[in-house]
Amino acid sequence: xxxxxxxxxxxxxxxxxxxxxxxxxxxxxxxxxxxxxxxxxxxxxxxxxxxxxxxxxxxxxxxxxxxxxxxxxxxxxxxxxxxxxxxxxxxxxxxxxxxxxxxxxxxxxxxxxxxxxxxxxxxxxxxxxxxxxxxxxxxxxxxxxxxxxxxxxxxxxxxxxxxxxxxxxxxxxxxxxxxxxxxxxxxxxxxxxxxxxxxxxxxxxxxxxxxxxxxxxxxxxxxxx
Numbered sequence: 001x002x003x004x005x006x007x008x009x010x011x012x013x014x015x016x017x018x019x020x021x022x023x024x025x026x027x028x029x030x031x032x033x034x035x036x037x038x039x040x041x042x043x044x045x046x047x048x049x050x051x052x053x054x055x056x057x058x059x060x061x062x063x064x065x066x067x068x069x070x071x072x073x074x075x076x077x078x079x080x081x082x083x084x085x086x087x088x089x090x091x092x093x094x095x096x097x098x099x100x101x102x103x104x105x106x107x108x109x110x111x112x113x114x115x116x117x118x119x120x121x122x123x124x125x126x127x128x129x130x131x132x133x134x135x136x137x138x139x140x141x142x143x144x145x146x147x148x149x150x151x152x153x154x155x156x157x158x159x160x161x162x163x164x165x166x167x168x169x170x171x172x173x174x175x176x177x178x179x180x181x182x183x184x185x186x187x188x189x190x191x192x193x194x195x196x197x198x199x200x201x202x203x204x205x206x207x208x209x210x211x212x213x214x215x216x217x218x219x220x221x222x223x224x225x
Contacts, residue, residue: 040054052064052179053179065175072168076166076169
């Protein structure tokens with residue numbers, strides 16, 4: 001009987017400690033940013049694009065980032081224009097083809113982009129544009145003045161930021177952010193999650209105060225009806 005009771009106590013204590021260890025893992029999953037349950041690599045789609053964005057191959061990632069920086073410096077700092085660069089590039093290609101074929105006596109490589117590339121780009125752009133237009137139409141026709149004010153304020157803020165720099169600079173900033181933020185988040189995800197949730201809590205508290213004092217007093221379409 002003593003042996004059976006000792007075994008039962010040891011089994012109960014082991015199960016007790018195992019149950020105590022399970023809640024932190026569940027809490028850690030809940031506190032992930034935006035309810036994230038997959039690794040950053042899978043969220044980015046995996047494959048070569050995720051390898052580049054997460055710097056799995058440092059040479060390729062550094063080459064892509066340096067190439068984008070070189071293009072931005074040419075257009076933004078050195079005041080080059082797109083059409084002259086395209087013409088100079090085509091001249092170099094034509095001269096290279098001539099030298100490759102007539103002087104080196106070799107078949108030059110064929111310069112051709114796959115048709116699927118342009119189809120995929122146009123399909124993706126068209127889908128995102130139609131989704132954005134549908135969202136704006138929904139906001140405009142819904143009659144919710146609070147949501148309309150938030151969307152209009154966001155667009156005006158984006159317009160003010162766009163006046164500080166041109167379109168190419170905005171694209172370059174987004175490109176650099178895409179090549180730096182994911183790898184930083186993958187390395188320091190717990191610290192970033194805690195900081196973001198702390199900031200979101202403060203923002204939500206301030207928005208609740210603003211909603212209670214100002215936004216709820218704005219009449220909506222239902223009140224007019």
